[in-house]
Amino acid sequence: MALRPRMRSRKLRDRFGPEYDRTVQNAQNRRAAEEELAEREKRHQQLQLRDLSEDERQRYTAQWTQVQEQFIDDPARALDAADRLLVNVMADRGYPTESYRQQVADLSVEHARPLEQYRTAHDIAGRAGRGEASTEDMRSAIVHYRTLFVDLLNGRHAQHTAHNK
Template sequence: MILRPRMRSRRLRDRFGPEYDRTVQQAQNRRIAEQDLTDREKRHDELRLRDLSEEETRRYEAAWAQVQAQFVDDPAAALDAADRLVAQAMTDRGYPSESYEQQLADLSVDHARPLSRFRTAHDIAARAERGGVSTEDMRTAIVDYHELFVDLVDADRSGQTRPQH
């Protein structure tokens, strides 16, 4: 079924939220942006994604609690641990780890809402590796990572329902 352009735009805007606006802004035109988003959906449909088991969810939540506790004594190490934990959750859910840009594209289909905050957190973590990031910036990054972390790890808590592939 071919959707009229207006209906297609509305459907994509509803699905991708702020990622729709970001993609349109960065593309040469709306048609190209919407084709990119549609291509992301097609690729996403081919991924073998899965929800985590209750046991895995509990382990992840315990690991996140350790990240938060570690932040008090060593914010930089906690930030690094948060980055690695989110990456591991992506992998365990079935998202490929080809490249950061591809991860963003794949995540945008089901996790568009926390994606801009994930970008911010990732950028802060990259700057932290080179030094010169304040403790407050690291705290912001931890909070931003946590939003995607919750969305990935606990579908019930995040309000998402995801099909099993």
């Protein structure tokens, strides 16, 4: 029967990628971490997620271009705008956006690969808001935000295609 837990672990590791390792590292033990990840999957199945329409994708892409242009004159405000834009995309896709912690947990099921970059960008944006981030840090954050932005814009179809390759 030891095979069943091993198969569950492999399935979760494949699904969550680096988020699996992060969750195991932060949990009391592997079993607790795997239960948390399984709960995330259950919650995720209850969400009414949808892909964006082509018009929405074009509108968000234009808004992202504005964020990048704003970065030249005011990097800290551009980071704030990038964070808000991502939250708007999440909301339009059907993700609850009530708290950053819940956003990360919900995104981890389908968007685990760019999640660490999102965490890093979010942290840098917070430091930038307090005047504690360098321009290079903020440039890096914009790149990190863009990774999740593109992933969210592409939707589930792209996720399943990439995951099955």
